[in-house]
Amino acid sequence: MIELFMTVFSATFFVTVVRTSTPLLLSTLGGLVADLSGALNVALEGMMLVGCLTAVIVSVFAPWYIAVLAAIAAGALLGAVMAFFHLRLKADIILVGFAINIFAAGGTVFALTLATGGDKGTSINLPSKAIPALDLSFLGVIPGIGHTLVQFLSGHSILSWVAAFLVFAIWYFLYRTPWGLWLRGVGEYPAAPEAAGIPVNAIRAWSLLVSGGLAALGGAQLAMFNYVGFTRDMTAGRGFIALGAVLLGARHPVGALLAALLFGFFEALAVVLPGLFNWIPAELIRMIPFIVTVLALVLFSYRALRARQLRTLSKI
Amino acid sequence: MAPLLQAIDIGKTYPGGVVANNGVNLTINAGEVHAVVGENGAGKSTLMKILFGIERPDRGTLLLDGKPVNFTNPREAIDAGIGMVFQHFSLVPSFSVYENVVLGSEPRTGVRFDRQQAIEAVRALSEKFRLSVDPLPPVGQLPVGQQQRVEILKALYRDARILILDEPTAVLAPQEVEELFVAVRALVEQGRTVIFIAHKLPEVLEISDRITVMRAGKSVGEVAAREVTEKSLAAMMVGREVALRVDRAANQGALACEIKALKVTGENGATLVDDLNLRVHAGEIVGLVGVEGNGQSELLEAVAGLRPIAEGVAYLNGKSLAPLTILERRAAGLASIPEDRLARGLATGASVAENLVATRLDDRRYVRNGLLDLKAIKANTEKLIERFSIRVGGPGAAVGTLSGGNMQKVVVARELSEQPKLLLVNQPTRGVDLGATQFIWRSLTEARDAGAAVLLSSADLSELLALADRLVVLYRGKIVAAFVNSDDLTPETLGTYMLGIATQTPAEMQGALR
Numbered sequence: 063m064i065e066l067f068m069t070v071f072s073a074t075f076f077v078t079v080v081r082t083s084t085p086l087l088l089s090t091l092g093g094l095v096a097d098l099s100g101a102l103n104v105a106l107e108g109m110m111l112v113g114c115l116t117a118v119i120v121s122v123f124a125p126w127y128i129a130v131l132a133a134i135a136a137g138a139l140l141g142a143v144m145a146f147f148h149l150r151l152k153a154d155i156i157l158v159g160f161a162i163n164i165f166a167a168g169g170t171v172f173a174l175t176l177a178t179g180g181d182k183g184t185s186i187n188l189p190s191k192a193i194p195a196l197d198l199s200f201l202g203v204i205p206g207i208g209h210t211l212v213q214f215l216s217g218h219s220i221l222s223w224v225a226a227f228l229v230f231a232i233w234y235f236l237y238r239t240p241w242g243l244w245l246r247g248v249g250e251y252p253a254a255p256e257a258a259g260i261p262v263n264a265i266r267a268w269s270l271l272v273s274g275g276l277a278a279l280g281g282a283q284l285a286m287f288n289y290v291g292f293t294r295d296m297t298a299g300r301g302f303i304a305l306g307a308v309l310l311g312a313r314h315p316v317g318a319l320l321a322a323l324l325f326g327f328f329e330a331l332a333v334v335l336p337g338l339f340n341w342i343p344a345e346l347i348r349m350i351p352f353i354v355t356v357l358a359l360v361l362f363s364y365r366a367l368r369a370r371q372l373r374t375l376s377k378i
Numbered sequence: 379m380a381p382l383l384q385a386i387d388i389g390k391t392y393p394g395g396v397v398a399n400n401g402v403n404l405t406i407n408a409g410e411v412h413a414v415v416g417e418n419g420a421g422k423s424t425l426m427k428i429l430f431g432i433e434r435p436d437r438g439t440l441l442l443d444g445k446p447v448n449f450t451n452p453r454e455a456i457d458a459g460i461g462m463v464f465q466h467f468s469l470v471p472s473f474s475v476y477e478n479v480v481l482g483s484e485p486r487t488g489v490r491f492d493r494q495q496a497i498e499a500v501r502a503l504s505e506k507f508r509l510s511v512d513p514l515p516p517v518g519q520l521p522v523g524q525q526q527r528v529e530i531l532k533a534l535y536r537d538a539r540i541l542i543l544d545e546p547t548a549v550l551a552p553q554e555v556e557e558l559f560v561a562v563r564a565l566v567e568q569g570r571t572v573i574f575i576a577h578k579l580p581e582v583l584e585i586s587d588r589i590t591v592m593r594a595g596k597s598v599g600e601v602a603a604r605e606v607t608e609k610s611l612a613a614m615m616v617g618r619e620v621a622l623r624v625d626r627a628a629n630q631g632a633l634a635c636e637i638k639a640l641k642v643t644g645e646n647g648a649t650l651v652d653d654l655n656l657r658v659h660a661g662e663i664v665g666l667v668g669v670e671g672n673g674q675s676e677l678l679e680a681v682a683g684l685r686p687i688a689e690g691v692a693y694l695n696g697k698s699l700a701p702l703t704i705l706e707r708r709a710a711g712l713a714s715i716p717e718d719r720l721a722r723g724l725a726t727g728a729s730v731a732e733n734l735v736a737t738r739l740d741d742r743r744y745v746r747n748g749l750l751d752l753k754a755i756k757a758n759t760e761k762l763i764e765r766f767s768i769r770v771g772g773p774g775a776a777v778g779t780l781s782g783g784n785m786q787k788v789v790v791a792r793e794l795s796e797q798p799k800l801l802l803v804n805q806p807t808r809g810v811d812l813g814a815t816q817f818i819w820r821s822l823t824e825a826r827d828a829g830a831a832v833l834l835s836s837a838d839l840s841e842l843l844a845l846a847d848r849l850v851v852l853y854r855g856k857i858v859a860a861f862v863n864s865d866d867l868t869p870e871t872l873g874t875y876m877l878g879i880a881t882q883t884p885a886e887m888q889g890a891l892r
Contacts, residue, residue, distance in 0.1 A: 239489050239490060240486055243477060254469055254470045255470075257468035258468075258481045258532070259451070259453035259482050
């Protein structure tokens with residue numbers, strides 16, 4: 063037990079949590095933008111997966127940042143496909159989303175086979191690149207806290223810093239700019255912005271594009287930092303966890319950050335636990351993040367229900 | 379001087395072949411309140427949608443300031459200075475008042491939404507036009523009358539010279555109507571023009587300068603409000619003399635329904651009906667008065683079995699209703715005309731025949747050995763179509779293809795095809811034309827005279843005053859006043875209690891709560 067505490071409160075563990083949280087956070091932010099515009103993006107999983115593969119394959123031929131941009135473009139393209147089917151052809155968004163998930167699961171394996179010349183499982187024989195970690199060891203010269211700062215802040219993926227900045231940027235956009243007001247209005251009661259002459263469908267389409275781009279960016283982090291290379295179904299439900307994290311985070315960017323950190327924490331725990339408790343089957347430990355997701359969502363709905371009851375009671 | 383806005387010979391046929399407008403002329407002068415009246419289905423709404431750019435006319439011309447205009451969407455109409463307040467508000471509930479007002483045309487500094495400037499603008503507008511409303515709270519928490527002001531402010535913020543109000547008084551209590559009229563007059567004083575769509579004639583005569591009457595898709599006349607009476611206006615609308623009067627109950631029978639200490643709570647635990655005691659006798663109509671959302675619907679739903687009773691009891695002829703299922707309640711003689719005919723009263727995709735028999739699927743006349751007796755069902759339908767003069771192609775027509783009035787007649791026909799002992803009625807003539815209203819009122823009084831105890835709720839006070847023998851006023855789920863109906867009872871008196879401004883003492887209510 064003491065070993066567990068030692069591990070959890072170490073700087074290394076913190077760095078692991080940030081690493082596992084980053085793909086989730088990016089995907090959650092993507093889910094948030096779509097959800098607030100009133101389009102539930104159940105295709106986050108598939109968009110992440112396509113982001114993973116695109117990033118890996120492009121990085122074989124191009125620098126890492128081009129690979130990341132290509133992943134974003136691929137995700138945004140899927141978002142555009144979703145917008146086209148849902149908004150123009152009026153297909154049900156859940157069905158379109160699942161079609162994209164199924165397409166992504168099969169399509170990535172197919173593309174992987176073509177790219178590797180026959181391998182259906184991993185991209186192990188492709189020389190793909192990684193996203194560099196940001197080295198902040200120069201902070202070490204600060205007397206006293208320098209060493210600790212380096213331990214905690216150095217060595218994160220560049221995308222982790224980008225994700226943290228995006229939390230702020232998306233918050234600013236949603237709550238401080240007119241377009242954020244439009245987006246939230248479109249999501250809550252589309253008739254109102256429509257009557258005010260705001261193009262409702264265009265806003266939803268853009269939200270889906272951004273949503274896809276963010277989810278795929280999360281995928282790029284997953285396949286170019288957390289792991290280097292592509293494995294079939296490597297997202298392993300992270301897109302669905304992100305969907306839950308949107309709700310758990312009370313549909314707010316800061317809430318999304320906290321929810322992603324929570325799930326990231328348990329994922330990191332699932333990484334370190336097998337080394338400490340080798341008598342627990344590793345399969346059980348790997349279930350932890352998913353069980354936590356379900357429990358957290360149940361708890362959250364229950365609390366929201368209680369809060370609603372209390373509010374109405376206080377009004378009477 | 380050329381009129382401000384002119385519509386000449388407007389024609390509009392919807393894709394389904396429904397002729398909504400067929401030769402409509404409308405002339406609006408600057409600075410007047412111009413009412414457009416007509417029965418439901420006369421084409422008022424279509425005309426307004428054309429003026430506001432939601433629909434495009436098939437023929438005819440629109441002239442604004444004497445120049446032809448052609449709006450392809452509301453944005454163009456807004457830019458030309460036309461604002462519209464719909465009956466169903468288009469407000470985002472969680473947004474504050476000022477956010478709703480400026481939505482779509484926000485003041486900005488850089489990319490930032492300048493909230494302070496928006497709040498100031500809303501304050502200035504509401505002062506200028508005497509539409510007092512606090513800019514800060516979320517609109518979802520405001521009463522309907524205030525939400526309507528927010529809608530008007532929205533149009534004014536976009537510099538509307540012409541403001542179209544679509545049935546603005548339908549959702550308001552009498553006092554709120556007065557406040558709205560004060561605001562309308564303030565608007566006109568400041569040089570704005572108001573187009574007022576309505577069907578309540580006393581209000582139209584009070585507020586408007588000139589009136590255009592529409593009937594069956596045509597404009598049939600334009601009159602000055604000073605020169606007409608309610609009666610002559612009604613005759614113009616319907617095309618014949620109408621008498622919207624009904625006879626009071628001749629005699630009252632024994633106690634039929636007794637409600638004791640009834641409490642109904644919502645899903646979130648809020649109390650909707652609180653400690654309510656009421657007795658209804660055979661052969662009388664008891665009217666439930668109240669601003670919508672003060673427990674009338676919930677009371678009726680609880681008695682009908684559509685909602686659980688939290689505390690208390692409701693008896694029908696001495697038998698408690700609580701343990702009975704809806705079907706058992708119906709077998710005991712309960713009938714119910716629900717508030718929303720589309721959601722709860724009818725299956726719109728099903729045929730008239732199927733709807734008429736839907737509550738009688740345990741009746742041996744229509745169902746034998748688990749199979750429908752189609753012949754008997756058809757015969758029953760034809761009989762009811764005849765008796766209730768429902769205008770429909772045949773028993774097999776889908777209910778959804780009928781007009782609002784005829785749909786409501788199908789509901790009434792089903793509920794009254796067998797004489798009920800207790801009849802629950804909620805908004806019997808909402809969205810129904812005058813002819814059908816007359817018919818439905820007569821059906822209700824016939825059921826009453828045949829011995830039904832009737833509990834009636836309606837948002838239309840004149841309907842309650844016309845039909846009810848006794849009236850109880852509900853405010854926040856409690857009875858705050860009770861009256862025996864008489865010609866002296868006015869909407870204003872009821873309004874004071876509806877808004878909770880006054881409450882009768884138990885002794886005062888005693889006389890009317892037999």
